Amino acid sequence: MTVPAQRHVAASSAPVTDEGSARHRLVDRIRERTARIGIVGLGYVGLPTAVAYADAGFTVVGVDTDAERCAAVGRGDSYIEDVDRGDLRRAREKDRLTAVTALRDAGDLDVVDICVHTPLSDTREPDISAIEAVGEALVACQRPGQLVVLTSTSYPGTTEEVLRPILERSGLVIGEDVFLAFAPERIDPANQRFTLRNTPKVVGGVDPVSTELACMVMSTIVDIVVPVSDATTAEMVKVLENTFRMVNIGFANEVAMICRRLGVDVWEVIESAATKPYGFMPFYPGPGVGGHCIPVDPSYLQWKMRNLEYRTRFIDLGDDVNRSMPGYVVQRATDVLNDVSRSLRGSHILLVGIAYKPNVGDIRESPGVEIAEILVKRGAAVRYVDPHVESLTLHDGAALSRVDLSPSVLSESDLVVITTRHDGIDWDLIRESATRVLDTRGVRAARGRADWHTL
Ligand SMILES: NC(=O)c1ccc[n+]([C@@H]2O[C@H](COP(=O)([O-])OP(=O)(O)OC[C@H]3O[C@@H](n4cnc5c(N)ncnc54)[C@H](O)[C@@H]3O)[C@@H](O)[C@H]2O)c1
Numbered sequence: 224m225t226v227p228a229q230r231h232v233a234a235s236s237a238p239v240t241d242e243g244s245a246r247h248r249l250v251d252r253i254r255e256r257t258a259r260i261g262i263v264g265l266g267y268v269g270l271p272t273a274v275a276y277a278d279a280g281f282t283v284v285g286v287d288t289d290a291e292r293c294a295a296v297g298r299g300d301s302y303i304e305d306v307d308r309g310d311l312r313r314a315r316e317k318d319r320l321t322a323v324t325a326l327r328d329a330g331d332l333d334v335v336d337i338c339v340h341t342p343l344s345d346t347r348e349p350d351i352s353a354i355e356a357v358g359e360a361l362v363a364c365q366r367p368g369q370l371v372v373l374t375s376t377s378y379p380g381t382t383e384e385v386l387r388p389i390l391e392r393s394g395l396v397i398g399e400d401v402f403l404a405f406a407p408e409r410i411d412p413a414n415q416r417f418t419l420r421n422t423p424k425v426v427g428g429v430d431p432v433s434t435e436l437a438c439m440v441m442s443t444i445v446d447i448v449v450p451v452s453d454a455t456t457a458e459m460v461k462v463l464e465n466t467f468r469m470v471n472i473g474f475a476n477e478v479a480m481i482c483r484r485l486g487v488d489v490w491e492v493i494e495s496a497a498t499k500p501y502g503f504m505p506f507y508p509g510p511g512v513g514g515h516c517i518p519v520d521p522s523y524l525q526w527k528m529r530n531l532e533y534r535t536r537f538i539d540l541g542d543d544v545n546r547s548m549p550g551y552v553v554q555r556a557t558d559v560l561n562d563v564s565r566s567l568r569g570s571h572i573l574l575v576g577i578a579y580k581p582n583v584g585d586i587r588e589s590p591g592v593e594i595a596e597i598l599v600k601r602g603a604a605v606r607y608v609d610p611h612v613e614s615l616t617l618h619d620g621a622a623l624s625r626v627d628l629s630p631s632v633l634s635e636s637d638l639v640v641i642t643t644r645h646d647g648i649d650w651d652l653i654r655e656s657a658t659r660v661l662d663t664r665g666v667r668a669a670r671g672r673a674d675w676h677t678l
Pocket residue numbers: 263264265266267268269286287288289292338339340341353356357374375376377408409410411412515516
């Protein structure tokens with residue numbers, strides 16, 4: 224870990240001199256764990272954050288417009304794979320976590336952490352309407368000594384240019400009466416090694432006091448807090464991280480196409496290059512990028528830059544390559560079938576893995592879903608295997624059949640397409656019982672009878 228030690232702000236070390244001020248009162252409440260914390264948006268990010276604050280000793284009120292999610296929290300039922308039911312129940316039993324559907328019912332809050340979704344619109348433009356809606360609701364609930372933290376990922380400038388003007392309508396002065404910061408989340412669903420606690424958190428306030436207070440509250444749930452100059456810097460840090468990943472995956476996808484033309488195995492090339500102990504970082508090709516972050520966040524930056532009349536060439540190219548991948552996979556499937564005199568239309572295709580990444584049930588922006596859509600449109604008979612995705616409805620409203628992996632399911636399929644590499648899938652069974660396989664995830668044939676093809 225290269226974060227300088229002096230940048231870690233611990234709750235006990237925050238310098239506070241102006242006794243009696245809004246800031247001072249908030250510092251005391253954070254130190255004494257008497258601060259009431261509101262988490263707005265109880266999804267993949269908000270729910271674990273709410274549980275973490277409850278675990279740190281705070282009284283937490285979750286706010287989510289989804290009444291079912293609030294009811295589940297009330298029962299102590301976790302609907303997010305990474306949130307342990309036991310942790311949620313413990314928070315409930317200690318009366319440290321409740322959930323309501325509207326901010327106005329949350330009572331007096333010292334800290335409000337906004338964790339609502341930030342998707343793309345149909346025209347792939349940022350849709351920050353949920354952030355704006357929370358801001359509007361907050362105007363009526365603000366009071367001196369309140370800290371508002373935006374956690375939702377958005378384009379650089381959102382905190383200063385969008386949220387700040389909305390909050391200022393309360394008449395309270397930001398930096399004196401109330402405080403505002405951006406502190407992006409780095410939660411990686413299903414990652415057992417890096418959790419909310421041991422993943423450093425970047426924090427940028429709209430002024431130094433806001434930064435200090437946000438660092439202080441964050442340091443109660445994460446080990447290392449990294450303060451940066453301002454909110455816009457913190458926003459840029461977040462989009463850089465995800466754009467870096469998206470561009471590099473795009474490059475790995477292009478390398479896969481290069482390797483195919485050279486007749487070499489792309490996985491062997493990348494894994495061998497990764498033995499270099501410096502100056503190389505492996506990224507792997509696949510059927511495209513999915514989830515709420517990697518395909519979405521770079522588009523937020525592209526949009527912002529378009530408004531500033533700057534063309535983001537690397538980002539545009541990476542995005543272009545990644546978005547072409549589902550179509551490329553279908554073309555590869557068509558070619559593999561063509562080689563044995565079969566057409567895609569009428570072929571039985573089994574997709575292995577529909578979630579966007581291993582060991583999660585999240586299908587948002589999943590390339591597996593897009594591949595299924597294209598295959599069905601072209602007349603293939605498609606079924607899928609995914610232990611984490613119980614059902615899948617395509618755009619036309621038709622349900623895709625889910626099956627369990629078995630020798631007969633495999634042998635009945637003209638082609639098996641591996642789209643997600645979940646743990647627990649019996650790859651040897653696929654190697655032995657499938658007739659032909661298109662492997663987009665580097666599972667590799669090893670030995671076995673199946674006719675094995677890669678990207
Ligand atoms: N999922 C991840 O792995 C991840 C990782 C890092 C950052 N992020 C970012 O965190 C943010 C949240 O992502 P998520 O995956 O948790 O989203 P999510 O869709 O799982 O959860 C968002 C929740 O907000 C609720 N909501 C929407 N509008 C609301 C409103 N006005 N008031 C109260 N609740 C409202 C929704 O009902 C939903 O439960 C996004 O900006 C995302 O980009 C996500």
